[in-house]
Amino acid sequence: MKPYKEMTREELMQEKAALEARYKEFQDKGMKLDMSRGKPSKAQLDLSNGMMDVLNSGSDMMCAAGVDCRNYGIMDGIPEARHLLADMSEVPEKNILIYGNSSLNVMFDTVARAMTMGICGHTPWGRLDKVKFLCPVPGYDRHFGITEFFGIEMINVPLLPTGPDMDMVERLVSEDPAIKGIWCVPKYSNPTGVSYSDETVRRFAKLKPAAPDFRIFWDNAYSIHHLYEDDQDVILELLTECEKEGTEDMVYKFISTSKVSFPGSGIAAMAASEANLADARRWMNYQTIGHDKLNQLRHVRFFKDMDGMHEHMKKHAAILRPKFEAVEHALEQGLGELGIGSWTNPKGGYFISFDAMDGCAKKIVAMAKEAGLVLTGAGATYPYGKDPDDKNIRIAPSFPTLEELKMAAELFVVCVRLVSAEKLLEQ
């Protein structure tokens, strides 16, 4: 089939009529599918069921520090969990602080602390007239949700195949002291799957922000979430690069086992300089008498070490890979030659990012919903839910079964084609 833009009006009308009939068939199937969030499937969750058996009433509940994990204590996390999460974060143990069940919660908490108490003795952001954050786009909606919640002004920065547009980041950060942070998902980024180049990481480490309390919020949520064994992205470790530049206080790294074990029941951690961790502990000391050490113990006994985690991640990949490939195949088959959309083929992470023709994303998502397929809301990948071109759609292939996914991808293709044909006919 030839590209839509080369079709005559009559050809487009015929195409539209055929697509309407196919769309109706989908509607009649009464599908009910949710591809809106990047949730692991049941089969993936089952992979970690053994974690339920590593502790029972007869188990030794002592951690390496000789403390009973059933009781209060050890604010920083049990030594063996610190060891595991430090390895996962690629930092020394002195640079890791274990938190509770969710890294997003740690990010929220960190912004809340900056707003109310200030960072390392600086004026609390909440007392300033204006606080701004840089937001590489498209990005993770929940990051943008946190900064919007606290009334922080968000500035879009294009996400390039190498990472955020660093010319723009360097210029804005060095000129404007109201810019206090930037959201980053450096590896297999949500939603594009982009991993930052070495040059990008080095340029981050060399930033010269006008604000002394500027922080890079480095959310390495997909650090070990590869889809392929023989083709994996590797990124430079930011804290090490910052240490070389004497800028180690500029970064907060976040990590969790959410999509390794059980989302919402994993372990989260922050990796940062010793000064930043001391600052965080001052707040934490009032916030809790300690996080869930039994969960920490369960994780360490189950995974043992990073080799154990990597082996486990291969099992996730075996489930996820065919799903990503099924969606990519359906997009290629259904849209490949038509010139009405482009998409990413990520090597890891949880999402495929789809760009429709300008002004089409909202209609595509609405149309899919009417036929029973719930996608992430159009616009969600941008601050304030506003995609200036109304073109980006996040596809989350993990949750449905492969069969469901194939059907969902076909429906998605029909919606993209129909909305695009209508758009071109209007012009």
Ligand SMILES: Cc1ncc(COP(=O)(O)O)c(C=O)c1O
């Ligand atoms: C980039 C990113 N960060 C954080 C999270 C949430 O992590 P957690 O479950 O540890 O809060 C997600 C979940 O989708 C994510 O995509």
